Amino acid sequence: MPSITTHGKPNHPLKDIVPPTVLPKAAIHPDAEEIDREVVTYLVNTWEWPSEKHKQGFISWKLSDVVLFMFPTGETSRVKLATELLLLGFLMDDWFDHHPLAESSLVVSRLQSLLSSTTFSDSTSPLTTTIDRMHASLFARILAVPSPRDSSRRVLEAYMAMLACHCESSRGTGAVSAVLGDYLAFRETDVGMPICAELLYWTEPDLDEALGELERAAPRPLDRVANYHVSILNDVFSFEREWKAARALEEGAVLVNGVAVLAKEANLSVHAARQLCLGLVRAWEVEFLSMSEELLGSCGLDGQGEASRLDGNLIRRAVKGIERRMTGAEAFSWRTSRYL
Template identity: 65%
Template sequence: MHGKPTHPLKSIIPPSILPPAVLHPDHEQIDRHVMTYLVNTWEWPSEKHKQAFISWKLSEVVLFMFPTGDTERVKLACELLLLGFLMDDHFDKNTLSTNASIVSSLHDMLSSASTPKTTIDSMHATLFSKFATYPNSTPILEAYLAMLDCHCIPSRGPSSLSSLKEYLVFRETDVGMPICVELLYWSDPSLSTITASERQLLRPLERIANYHVSILNDVFSFEREWRAAERNGEGGGALVNGVAVLAEEANVGVLAARGLCVGLVRAWEGEFVRLVGEVLAGEGGGDGDGRLRRAVEGIERRMSGAEAFSWRTGRYL
């Protein structure tokens, strides 16, 4: 999937070499369930904000990335990540100290089931309790709160990061990649028996996927994030974006930096394909039930799915 002919980035982003993304077979049901709940429960600052959220079709980022997941678990994954989108937009309007207070309350809620005081608290308490009915869900929620923690860092922003490598490590958590790593193995029944040694073997592939999704998101979202940083000035959101980091590090303009980021993304795809060959060949035919290959395909779908969503959503236009 390579975007509509009229998409403004069509001319600067070449097609991916990865297989095309597919939606979860129950995507309509899942989207309807999650969106109905969020639209009717979140405290919207205006009708305009609510209608924009509906039009962005944010559930597709989950439904493209986890098309083989159990329907009920993908519903929860969708609710979690879409709530993360809402929190991201909410944080953009606040000071860092206000965000820190909100996230601290959520940490307390996860660790001690404290009494909700706000709508944000109550929505998270409900979500945490739903996840608690499933085994092995704690790492997902911990990764989610770690993502929210990134919005409370005083030094948040490119000026505090000395290199692109350092930025990539920060951005993995900031954009929620550890959540997606955990969701893959948690949501797909065929991967429930993946072993610790297999997870270790797959880590280089997961890291490439994390970098790929993070930087491609930066390419698509640059204007939106730049506008948010301009609105908030010193007290609120900073421009946390790989395009800006690379422009500073390579001493080039934004357009050139964007092109470099696109080149990196496509280069990572080639590296991913190479490493897949090594990982599967290294098993020497020992992957009897095909679990390792299914995990590799799942990681690949995280990349192609996130890109498919980026081309289709109006959030970044």
């Protein structure tokens, strides 16, 4: 088992209540500085900022870290596009927080039509807004990347599913009143986990090309554990920010956060529910390591069943990639000031 490490800053408010992780320390992409500089410069100069304060906040949050920690072994040009996509997703998330549901839904509908068009010039929705133009440019560049089994389009479809999830009129109302398992199923799409699952392979084209259907299917149970881990960890770190946003929104906004769900379900205080969520996060890590060992042990062995026909080296790369999504999300959470 890897040595126990923690990524916490000494002055972080959660430092004293977060138990140590059993996963390896996260690594960052070797071209992180260049990618961050190019992507952030473009977004800062192109996005329509409501105020200078919002722009400076975006710069200070170092949001590119979430991609650069999750996909440190990816091809630089693809990681750069992935960074732009996920940072644009962060900007859209904040935009939704300050616009009526009807307007947000209309924007998502336009973007969906744009992605569904044969070419970006024949979209039924004219590219009249900055949001439209930025998405059209990024969609075109991602779809131009050669990829097997149309994986570039799957990345964008997962992105659009996340945006659509944020614009449903009943967003979170069922999940927040349900048991934790139902909430976790909802939160996977809401927090963008399907995008990250697709990007894991898309950013490493040789792995994307080599993986067959069996190799892609085998680690999916590990993917689900990683999705739960990242979703609830994000809920713990972002609770105060989301609580304030829910109070500021109209239209009967609800707090879509696992800490609140668990507090209600178990009749706990927020502080106790947050600690229980952190216990779950660390328990999922132990479960992930156990499941990984079992899967890798079954690969390439003589015997019956699909596992014996899997390429162990490919599966190992996929498993390590999923693990990096978990450690990368945590490293980002400790470093960013977005949730403080």
